[in-house]
Amino acid sequence: MSVTIKSRDEILAYLRQILVELFELKPEQIVPEANLYTDLDIDSIDAVDLILKLKDLTGRKIQPQTFKNVRTVGDVVDAIEVLLANPA
Amino acid sequence: MSTIRKLNHVWRIFATGFVFVMFGLGALFISLTVFPVLRLVSRHPEAARRRIQRAMQTTMWLFMELMRVLGILTYRVEGLERLNVPGRLVVANHPTLIDVVMLVSLMPAVDCIVKRGLWRNPFLRWPVLWAGYLPNSEGEELVEACASTLRKGNSLLVFPEGTRTVPGEPLRMQRGAAHIALAADAELLPVTIACDPPTLFKGNPWWRVPAHRFHLQVNVGAPLAAASFRREGEAGSRAARRLTEWMRTHFDSTRLAAPVSTWMELEHPERPGLIEGGSPLRG
Numbered sequence: 001m002s003v004t005i006k007s008r009d010e011i012l013a014y015l016r017q018i019l020v021e022l023f024e025l026k027p028e029q030i031v032p033e034a035n036l037y038t039d040l041d042i043d044s045i046d047a048v049d050l051i052l053k054l055k056d057l058t059g060r061k062i063q064p065q066t067f068k069n070v071r072t073v074g075d076v077v078d079a080i081e082v083l084l085a086n087p088a
Numbered sequence: 089m090s091t092i093r094k095l096n097h098v099w100r101i102f103a104t105g106f107v108f109v110m111f112g113l114g115a116l117f118i119s120l121t122v123f124p125v126l127r128l129v130s131r132h133p134e135a136a137r138r139r140i141q142r143a144m145q146t147t148m149w150l151f152m153e154l155m156r157v158l159g160i161l162t163y164r165v166e167g168l169e170r171l172n173v174p175g176r177l178v179v180a181n182h183p184t185l186i187d188v189v190m191l192v193s194l195m196p197a198v199d200c201i202v203k204r205g206l207w208r209n210p211f212l213r214w215p216v217l218w219a220g221y222l223p224n225s226e227g228e229e230l231v232e233a234c235a236s237t238l239r240k241g242n243s244l245l246v247f248p249e250g251t252r253t254v255p256g257e258p259l260r261m262q263r264g265a266a267h268i269a270l271a272a273d274a275e276l277l278p279v280t281i282a283c284d285p286p287t288l289f290k291g292n293p294w295w296r297v298p299a300h301r302f303h304l305q306v307n308v309g310a311p312l313a314a315a316s317f318r319r320e321g322e323a324g325s326r327a328a329r330r331l332t333e334w335m336r337t338h339f340d341s342t343r344l345a346a347p348v349s350t351w352m353e354l355e356h357p358e359r360p361g362l363i364e365g366g367s368p369l370r371g
Contacts, residue, residue: 022323044227045267049325 011077018053032074058083100297103158108294111151118147119215127218137220141197144219148193159301167308170277171195175241176311177269180279181339182247185288187281190304191245199237199244231264235271248335252290259336266331269314270324278309280342
């Protein structure tokens, strides 16, 4: 259990880093409840850049449908977690 | 209100309604006559496209002139020659319903983004297809289609706000225009439109005409390269944010400061016609 929590925190930390780098956001804005579109003003083209970055992290191709239902930062963390737990 | 002003008011309501009806009927008419003929006489689709875009300019110019002659509006354009350089992404603020009519009337060739529903309309699907207009698909697909036509050397008209401005509210820019400019490495041509008194804005019905005929002032700004917003070793999404912020500031500082001639001055115009650089149909 503690391993999972630690890795979730690590995923969030990494995600925070790339969101700040890509979209000029403040680190404190990147909380699990933050909505990507309304709170962080990330549009669909930005989302493409984000998915490319996440490909580097997970080391595998990300299907667009993986992110279809993603709304919040927490959803992204969940999606990455699933990707990392299920090696292709 | 004097009797003359009352009559003028009623006249402008009637004239505006008439122009709306003419616009609808005219669009249908030329879609069934002029455009198919232009397509048939053109061997190559590219030639048809050029001719149809040119015909679109003439048609829109006729509508502008119709509205001017009927006393609905006056208009004036500064920097018209900048609109005649191809391959540019023309970005404009969007105060009124007729901004697109105004701008298309000034450009011999320009691609426009139109409602994708038109591609399912049995009458209008062919004209938009032949004209090479772009359906308003979403996200990456639209950005790529727009960038692609710019790379081919065509000009493209985009309203970065995505919809008409709500008067009295700050400008709200979408980032699509910036994404397109950066994807195509295009030159950006900012065009500021000012409408005085405000009319045909978002949420204002056509029959609520202003107290006196309105004036549309179009100021074409200096072109600038989208590439100048890029920084070495930085994600494109940041450049898009900077470029969008530049547009917001630019339009915010110019849209109300634009030299809008007042109605009183226009009652005695020095130069009738009011187009800087002459009619777009000449030359």
